[in-house]
Amino acid sequence: MDFDLSGYLSTKRLAVDNTLDEILNGFEKDQRLITAMRYSLMAGGKRLRPILCIAAAEAVGGKEPEVIYTACALEMIHTYSLIHDDLPAMDNDDLRRGKPTCHIAFDEATAILAGDALLTLAFEVLAQPSYQIKNIADRDYLSVIHKISRAAGCQGMIAGQIRDIQSEGVAINLEELEAMHQAKTGALIEASVLAGGILGGARVEEMDGLAQYARNLGLAFQVTDDILNVEGDPRILGKAVGTDHYRQKSTYPALLGIEESKKRAKKAVENALKAIDFFDIRSEPLRQLARYVLRRKQ
Amino acid sequence: MDFDLSGYLSTKRLAVDNTLDEILNGFEKDQRLITAMRYSLMAGGKRLRPILCIAAAEAVGGKEPEVIYTACALEMIHTYSLIHDDLPAMDNDDLRRGKPTCHIAFDEATAILAGDALLTLAFEVLAQPSYQIKNIADRDYLSVIHKISRAAGCQGMIAGQIRDIQSEGVAINLEELEAMHQAKTGALIEASVLAGGILGGARVEEMDGLAQYARNLGLAFQVTDDILNVEGDPRILGKAVGTDHYRQKSTYPALLGIEESKKRAKKAVENALKAIDFFDIRSEPLRQLARYVLRRKQ
Numbered sequence: 001m002d003f004d005l006s007g008y009l010s011t012k013r014l015a016v017d018n019t020l021d022e023i024l025n026g027f028e029k030d031q032r033l034i035t036a037m038r039y040s041l042m043a044g045g046k047r048l049r050p051i052l053c054i055a056a057a058e059a060v061g062g063k064e065p066e067v068i069y070t071a072c073a074l075e076m077i078h079t080y081s082l083i084h085d086d087l088p089a090m091d092n093d094d095l096r097r098g099k100p101t102c103h104i105a106f107d108e109a110t111a112i113l114a115g116d117a118l119l120t121l122a123f124e125v126l127a128q129p130s131y132q133i134k135n136i137a138d139r140d141y142l143s144v145i146h147k148i149s150r151a152a153g154c155q156g157m158i159a160g161q162i163r164d165i166q167s168e169g170v171a172i173n174l175e176e177l178e179a180m181h182q183a184k185t186g187a188l189i190e191a192s193v194l195a196g197g198i199l200g201g202a203r204v205e206e207m208d209g210l211a212q213y214a215r216n217l218g219l220a221f222q223v224t225d226d227i228l229n230v231e232g233d234p235r236i237l238g239k240a241v242g243t244d245h246y247r248q249k250s251t252y253p254a255l256l257g258i259e260e261s262k263k264r265a266k267k268a269v270e271n272a273l274k275a276i277d278f279f280d281i282r283s284e285p286l287r288q289l290a291r292y293v294l295r296r297k298q
Numbered sequence: 299m300d301f302d303l304s305g306y307l308s309t310k311r312l313a314v315d316n317t318l319d320e321i322l323n324g325f326e327k328d329q330r331l332i333t334a335m336r337y338s339l340m341a342g343g344k345r346l347r348p349i350l351c352i353a354a355a356e357a358v359g360g361k362e363p364e365v366i367y368t369a370c371a372l373e374m375i376h377t378y379s380l381i382h383d384d385l386p387a388m389d390n391d392d393l394r395r396g397k398p399t400c401h402i403a404f405d406e407a408t409a410i411l412a413g414d415a416l417l418t419l420a421f422e423v424l425a426q427p428s429y430q431i432k433n434i435a436d437r438d439y440l441s442v443i444h445k446i447s448r449a450a451g452c453q454g455m456i457a458g459q460i461r462d463i464q465s466e467g468v469a470i471n472l473e474e475l476e477a478m479h480q481a482k483t484g485a486l487i488e489a490s491v492l493a494g495g496i497l498g499g500a501r502v503e504e505m506d507g508l509a510q511y512a513r514n515l516g517l518a519f520q521v522t523d524d525i526l527n528v529e530g531d532p533r534i535l536g537k538a539v540g541t542d543h544y545r546q547k548s549t550y551p552a553l554l555g556i557e558e559s560k561k562r563a564k565k566a567v568e569n570a571l572k573a574i575d576f577f578d579i580r581s582e583p584l585r586q587l588a589r590y591v592l593r594r595k596q
Contacts (some may be wrong), residue, residue, distance in 0.1 A: 019349065033460045084414060089406035110388035112410065113460050118383060119454035123421045124451055127444035138436035144423035153422055154331055154415035162331045162411050167529060291392055 005288040009051065015064060017042070018049045019072050023125060036114035037121075038108045041079050043097040044238075046298065049188060050073040052289065053132050053196040056210055059276070059283035060198025069131040070144060070199060073122040074192045077152050080118035081188075085161060096113035098238030123149070125194075136199055144195045160184025171249040178219070178248050185225075186218030205278075212275035213286065220268035220293045223261050228252040228298070230258065236297045237297075269294055303586040307349065313362060314348045314560065314561075315340070317370050321423060334412035335419075339377050340348030341395040342536075344596065347486060348374040350515075350587065351494040354508055356378045357574070357581035360498025364429045367429040367570050368442060368497060371420040372490045375450050378416035381409050381458060396536030421447070433495055449489035458482025467546040475519070475548050483523075491515070503576075510573035518566035518591045524549040526596070528556065534595045567592055 020041055027034045034087065050281040052070030057067040086093040093102050103111035113266050126130060126145050150156060168181065193214035203244030228237060229244045230253050246250045253262040272290040276283050318339055325332045347367030354364040384391040384399040385406065392402050401409035424443050425430060448454060458481030465478065491512035497504050526535060527542045528551050542549045550559040570588045574581050 026451060030462070031458060031460075033456075037452065044383075080414075084410055086548060087407075087410065089410060109385075109463055112382055112385065112387060113456050116378075116414075117456045119414065119417060120447055120451040120456065123443060124308035127440050128445060131438070138440055141376055142425050142427070142439055145421060146427065149418055149422035149425060153418040154335065158411050158415045158418065159329075159331060162408065165407055166330070167462065269481065 003284045003288055005292060008285050009292050012051045012054055012064075015054075015068060016071055016075060018046045019068050020075065023069075023072060023121075025120070032106070032110060033113055034111045035101055035115060037118055037280040039105055040083050040096075040102045040114060041076065041118065041263055042208070043099050045077060045097060045172075047078070047222075048213045049078050052189065052214075052286075053192045053291055055285040056193040056196030056214075058196075059286045060202040060206050061282065063195065066136060067196055067199045069125050069128070070195050070215075071192075073125045074148065074195070076118040076122040076125070077105030077148065077157075077187065080115040080122075080210065081116040081157055081161070081166075083118070083153075087111060090161075090165060093238050093239070104176055119152075133135040133199075140198050144198055147193045147194055147198070148188075151187035156183055156187035156191075157185075160187070164249075165249060167178075170250075172188055172250045174255050177255060179254070182215075182218065182221040185222050186215060190214040190217040191223065209276045209279065213290070215271045215276065216268045216272035217293060219289050220265045220272065220290070222295060223252045223265040223268065224293055225263070226253055227258065227261055230255075233297065238298065289292070300437065300585055301582045303583070303590060306583050306586070307590075309348045310362075310489050311345045313352075314345045314369055314373060317366050321367075321370060321569045330404070330408060331411055333409045334400055334414055334443065337403055338381050338394075338400045338412060340375065341397050342450055343373065343377070343395060345373060347376050347490040347520075350487065350512075350584075351490045353583040353587055354491040354494030354500075354512075355498030356494075356586045357508075358495055358498040358500040360494065364431050364434065365494055366425050367426070368493050369401065369490075371423045371492035372446065372486070372493070373409075374416040374420040374423070375446065375455075376486065378413040378420075378544065379450075379455055379459070381413040381416070385409060388459075388463060389529075393486055393537050396485065405514075417450075438496050442496055445496070446486075446489045449485035458485070460483055462547075465548060470548045470550075472553050475550070475553060478517055479520040480513075483520050484513060485514040487519065488512040502503075506559055507577065508575045511570045511588070514570035514573065515588050515591060516564045517568065518563045518588070521550045521563040521566065522591055522594060524551055525559055525563070526594075527551075531595065534563060548554065565589075568585060578581070 024034065024038050025079055049270050053067055053071040053074055054064050063270060082096060083102045085091050086096055087103055095101065102114055123145065132141060160180050163180045164184055192212065197210040200211060226244065229241055232241050235242050250262065256264065269290050273287055320338050322332065351365055351369040351372055352362050379399045380394060382390050384394055385401055391399050393399065400412055421443065428441060458478050461478045462482055468577050488509065492507050495508040502509060524542065527539055532539050552563065554562065567588050571585055574584060
């Protein structure tokens with residue numbers, strides 16, 4: 001029987017959404033801060049990072065319940081970064097995932113604090129004893145926290161964001177563009193896969209394979225993101241297109257043209273697949289996820 | 299020989315500053331983000347939270363090197379909260395620790411990201427294997443991360459900050475004021491003391507004593523903070539005074555009057571001291587720190 005990716009994606013998305021909901025339900029209702037956190041967190045994202053984390057764990061023999069909270073923490077960090085990136089002082093975006101951005105729906109102070117709170121909550125969830133599994137070593141949880149914080153921090157996602165802001169209207173070359181994206185998007189995608197690997201009990205060579213898989217997947221993801229900003233449908237994307245051009249941002253299509261960009265994305269996916277070609281059948285979701293990145297519409 | 303608190307404070311402050319400097323030196327120089335992080339982190343704070351963490355560890359038989367990185371992580375979280383609180387969308391302050399605030403010295407986007415990066419770096423430091431000591435259990439490090447993230451998050455510091463913003467110009471009663479301060483300031487002070495206790499190897503009854511000590515110390519600290527906003531010297535404080543009155547913020551002096559506020563602070567310090575009266579001589583720094591809160595000028 002063929003593997004049903006769309007069924008897999010909806011099942012995992014539901015598991016992630018339910019767990020996020022459960023975590024948020026632990027807090028007092030109708031507080032403005034919690035309402036804003038929930039608003040952005042439950043705005044219907046693809047849940048790519050949590051699903052990658054779960055799929056990576058499963059690929060090395062782990063089970064979804066062992067990584068579900070870690071997966072949710074990754075989505076919290078991703079969402080916080082979107083809230084802060086959208087702020088007037090940054091990208092000044094009004095629309096995200098088809099809805100008004102957090103500072104539009106609430107206000108700027110609440111959006112800043114909701115972002116801060118989601119980032120902080122991610123680490124609380126990662127270190128929460130009742131979310132941890134007995135047969136996973138404490139050292140592995142620490143290692144996951146270390147990898148994720150590093151990927152999200154001043155040498156990872158935040159470094160990428162500041163370079164992104166600084167490079168608006170500035171001509172950068174392909175190497176600088178790749179370094180910027182590797183920091184801004186690639187690092188957290190890689191950490192998502194590696195966190196799944198660690199908690200799923202990956203052997204050393206499996207971890208190496210996962211790292212290479214993730215690096216190439218992150219690249220493919222970023223190239224297709226730039227392509228969607230040119231060719232995508234704003235109704236499906238849930239955000240405006242053509243914004244990179246308008247903001248004079250360097251992108252893969254701008255530097256390489258659309259066709260060469262598509263070739264790059266395809267090559268990166270091939271490399272991702274090759275990196276895990278020694279994995280067994282349990283890695284099928286990871287493989288299909290990589291192929292999915294090429295044909296995604298949002 | 300009498301215990302020399304001012305010598306203790308300067309020695310510990312130097313140890314914290316040196317370690318913060320060492321951590322920041324691990325990053326590429328002359329990057330705008332790192333420069334902004336360093337600017338706010340090294341602006342000459344009192345280092346109260348890190349010193350409390352070290353003193354609590356020492357009080358139960360721990361040593362400074364066992365907690366110095368944790369102490370630094372606490373200062374990073376405190377500094378991030380100041381950077382974000384000072385933003386135009388929040389308190390809109392121009393001056394902090396006697397210097398232009400981060401968004402004035404840099405710009406708003408950089409200040410938001412520098413805050414985000416310091417918060418994230420705190421968790422990276424807490425989970426960094428090379429900063430950890432062999433004879434401390436991994437479980438204890440996880441427990442420290444959990445306590446600190448909880449104190450800093452949407453039920454702690456950030457909850458307090460949003461309530462603080464919401465209560466400008468609104469009459470709140472003493473109970474609401476205490477709950478707000480307990481969340482905004484008290485929770486992280488408590489976490490600082492408890493983190494020191496955990497890593498210092500405190501027994502259960504010592505942890506209970508430290509928790510009560512910290513709760514009372516946090517209260518005393520907040521009351522004296524409000525008093526300094528009325529009676530303090532802006533040159534020593536490094537920030538403007540009279541701002542609470544101007545912003546129509548509810549404060550202890552506004553609700554209780556200056557004299558009654560001073561009595562409250564004194565009573566809280568007495569309770570803090572009583573909570574650790576069964577500790578031995580190694581708790582002398584903790585005791586002196588509590589007394590110091592009453593007579594501090596900044």
